Amino acid sequence: MRIPCPYCGLRDAHEFSYLGDATVSRPAPDMPDAQEAFFHYVYLRENPAGAHEELWYHAAGCRQWLVVSRDTRTHEISGASFARAPKADASHAEVKP
Amino acid sequence: MSELLAEIPASALVPEGHYGPRTPAPGVVAAQLSQLALATVAVRPNALDLVAELALEKLGLALPHGPRTASAGDLTLVGTGPRRFLAIGEGITGDPLLERLGHAFGKTAALTDQSDGQMVIQLSGPRTRDTLAKLVPIDLDPSVFKAGDAAATLVALIPVLIWQADPAPIYRFAVPRSFTPAFLRALVGAGAEFGLQLTGTGRG
Numbered sequence: 001m002r003i004p005c006p007y008c009g010l011r012d013a014h015e016f017s018y019l020g021d022a023t024v025s026r027p028a029p030d031m032p033d034a035q036e037a038f039f040h041y042v043y044l045r046e047n048p049a050g051a052h053e054e055l056w057y058h059a060a061g062c063r064q065w066l067v068v069s070r071d072t073r074t075h076e077i078s079g080a081s082f083a084r085a086p087k088a089d090a091s092h093a094e095v096k097p
Numbered sequence: 098m099s100e101l102l103a104e105i106p107a108s109a110l111v112p113e114g115h116y117g118p119r120t121p122a123p124g125v126v127a128a129q130l131s132q133l134a135l136a137t138v139a140v141r142p143n144a145l146d147l148v149a150e151l152a153l154e155k156l157g158l159a160l161p162h163g164p165r166t167a168s169a170g171d172l173t174l175v176g177t178g179p180r181r182f183l184a185i186g187e188g189i190t191g192d193p194l195l196e197r198l199g200h201a202f203g204k205t206a207a208l209t210d211q212s213d214g215q216m217v218i219q220l221s222g223p224r225t226r227d228t229l230a231k232l233v234p235i236d237l238d239p240s241v242f243k244a245g246d247a248a249a250t251l252v253a254l255i256p257v258l259i260w261q262a263d264p265a266p267i268y269r270f271a272v273p274r275s276f277t278p279a280f281l282r283a284l285v286g287a288g289a290e291f292g293l294q295l296t297g298t299g300r301g
Binding site: 007008009011012014015060061062063064082 | 163164177178179181234235248249250251256
């Protein structure tokens, strides 16, 4: 499996480490239902058969966190972008394999 | 050769010399380069455009865009990640390099001396690509990876920065110092069949 790193280009998956679901976002701790929201945020994950967004860390390359779009059934990767959107250096736009 | 590699201490560099069959000219020439100063340059958020201007104005360097190199005189910058560069000064030590970079970039970038942290190995010779085909997991074919291109990747599970210094081809590797013995063992193991000449490592 190869991941199209927006900085380094197409690289073998061995250069990356996998974190997991990139679709969850940390809820505000001062919400009225914060405890319930945090339970969902910390423990509950979708397990889609098909397109999924995942966090991968390019440890052996540019040392950036990426959001990778992967089909969980075929491992086909349809794109990758920086998890932290670059501000002034937005020139490294999303690349497709 | 495997007997030799079995006998030298695991923590020692591979001694300089010729490895593999004696051919009229070595297929691969590997050199540990000394008298290099290295420093990482980490540009502050939103300061990349300013640093690019300063690099051009103060150092005469066009800041590399992506994983590429840029050189002016004895100074080279290699792109290692977004807003991250490795600076290499030839014939100087770490302190004057940091002084020069600090004078150019001021507070727009964080500088860290890496002269003690990394060793630079240079590879040249007609069988260099055949040797690297066994070591480097990225495509180094000249249609894809040209002089001035760089890549942070793994060699024998060791994190390295590789860049092509010349179309001849000449490649350079920045290797973490304590991993250099293992890197050289992998290199000698891969290159010995072509005749490999190793210099710059002394008696290991």
